[in-house]
Amino acid sequence: MQQEENILLSKWLAGTILPDELRALEQEVDLDRLAQVLEQQKQFELAVEPVETMWTDFELKIATTPSVEKKMPPQLPIFKWIIGLLLLLAFAIGAFYYLQQQPEKLITPPAAVATKIFAEGTKVALSPGSALAFKTEDWKKERTIQLQGQAFFDVTKGLPMFIHTEGGTIAVLGTQFDVWEMGAWMRVQCFEGKVKVSVGSEAKILGAMEMVFVNKNSLSLVSAFRETKPDWQRQERVFQKIPINLVLKDLERFYAIEFDASAVRLNDAFSGVLPTQDLDRALTYLTRSMNWQYEQQNKLIYLKPTAE
Amino acid sequence: MSVCNQNVFKKIYFRWNEPLQRFLQSKGMERSKTADLVQETFLRLWKNCAKVLPEQSKSFLFTAANNLLIDAYRQSQSRIKLQPRLPKTVSLEDGQYQFEMKEFQAHLEAAIDSMTPASKEVFLLHRFNEMSYQDIATSLGLSIKAVEKRMTKALKHLAVQIQDWGSK
Incomplete structure (x- = not known):
């Protein structure tokens, strides 16, 4: 077939073929028969699974998959509200006693930051999508914080403070520093004072404007930096x-x-x-x-x- | 109304389930696997329901299905399966008609399956998915001219096959 005729059939089907072209095409292809077959083809469709059955399966699936948006609670009759309130009260009393044993948590959702100021003056700026956990009632003996994600610490002098992450532990007295952890990887930047970073039995002490990286349980060499704020605050x-x-x-x-x-x-x-x-x-x-x-x-x- | 509303979601599910199954089959996915992939596609929409407006759900679904298809391997050897469209205009008792339809269906399936994968894909998308040449060109990342060439090749193949079906 010649180049020009390459798309004649699809033009014919789309109804955009020119009379001359049609005459030429008719010489080659039995168009009546083809049109008849294509017409008959319209009576068929690609076989599919029945949607009703699929929906039943799917409903089971989504029952165990939470969607991102929270569902609105359905309207309840008044007596159910009262029972609900009583249960809630009982739960709240239980929770109050339980939570006294539990660490407090501060969590930032993605794209949001938060600052926590502790009673003795320590300030923690939490970067987006990060979490802190701490028990302030224990702070008279020892200041301990669990960190996930990244945070900038401005620690008031006093008892030693320990920051625990998945990758290691940072011990400080009074200082300013930034911890950025992503699982087994971590970066600690010290802006003021001194911090001690420990991973397993290894430990490094950072002075002001020094940083160290942790990767899979090993510490990098200590290196210097010049910025006065951690990157995320810039x-x-x-x-x-x-x-x-x-x-x-x-x-x-x-x-x-x-x-x-x-x-x-x-x-x-x-x-x-x-x-x-x-x-x-x-x-x-x-x-x-x-x-x-x-x-x-x-x-x-x-x-x-x-x-x- | 949000896509997270179960009634809204169900409507979308019923509206686009069959078109998605046919879309995936046309793109060469084996029939036994399309149902699973369609469920997976809707599950993606469900998980992201808060981020998608109802009017965006169609393009979300087809894009997601396409991505899942790329993830899965592409089965160029898969065979198509047709079914008569409902409702039937002819009574079911008409045995001769039934027989002719069955025969026609078998011929047509064989003719389509013996097209080259590229023209088969275009033919199925155009004839069984109600997609215009322009839609197909966009979906496959081709020029309209290329789609027309593939369609012509498919029609030509069909015209040749018809000759062997015996005169009516």
């Missing part, structure tokens, strides 16, 4: 050879977004500085340096490799 993230999956988690924490990275490879590490207040710029810079493309649907970001 509206940026400084990544140095960070595995790309951790970088994505970190951005999710700061922008309250979610990545779909199923189409890209996550083996590489990323180095670079990303803004925390400008999602477009952050995504453009990140995807460009990884040779990816992104597509945004509300809070969902699809990542895919750049086409050749």
Whole structure:
């Protein structure tokens, strides 16, 4: 078949064929018969599973999968409200006694920050998507805080303070420092005074303007830095050879977004500085340096490799 | 109304379930696997229901289905299965008609299955998914011209196959 005739049949089907072209095509193809078959074809559809049965299965599935939005409670008759209130009261009394034994928690959702000021004056600024847990009643003996995520500490002099993370422990007296932990990886920056970072049996002491990294139970050499505030309080993230999956988690924490990275490879590490207040710029810079493309649907970001 | 509302969600489910099954089959997914993949697609919508407006649910669903399909391996050898559209206009007792329809269906299935994967895909999307050439071009990342070429190839293949079905 010649080049020009290449799309005659699809033009014929779409009804955009010219009379001359039609005459030429008729010489080659039995159009009446083809039209008849295509007409008959319309009586068929691709076989599918019955939707009713699928819906029953699906209802079971979503019963165990919480959607992101909380359901509104259904309206209850008044007597059920009263029983509910009584139960709530009983629960609250129980909870009060129980919580006295439990640590207090401070959690920041993605894209939000919080500050906690303790009675003796210690200030903790919590970065987005992070959590602190502490028992203040024990603080007369020892100041202990559990940390997940990242926080900047301004510790008032007094009893020793211990920050526990998954990657290690930081011991301080009175000082200012920032802890950024992502599971087995952690960075501790000391801005003032001294802190001691311990991982297993290893330990390093940081002076002012010194930092150390922890990676999979080992401590890096101590290095110096010049900034007067931690990166997240300067509206940026400084990544140095960070595995790309951790970088994505970190951005999710700061922008309250979610990545779909199923189409890209996550083996590489990323180095670079990303803004925390400008999602477009952050995504453009990140995807460009990884040779990816992104597509945004509300809070969902699809990542895919750049086409050749 | 939010997609998280179960009634709204159910409506969306019933509206797009069959089109999604057919879409995935047209793109070469084996029939036994499409149902699972469609459930997975709706589960994604459910998990993200607070972030998706009802009018965006169609494009969310098809994009998600496409992504899941890329994740799963692509089965170019899968065979299609047709069923008569309901409601039937001819009485079920008409044995001769039933027989002819069955025969036609088998011929048509075989003809479509023997197309090249590229033209089969375009043919199925256009004829069984009510997608225009423009829609198909966008969905497959092709030019309209390329879609028309593939469609022509499919029609030509069909025209040749018809000759062997015996004259009516």
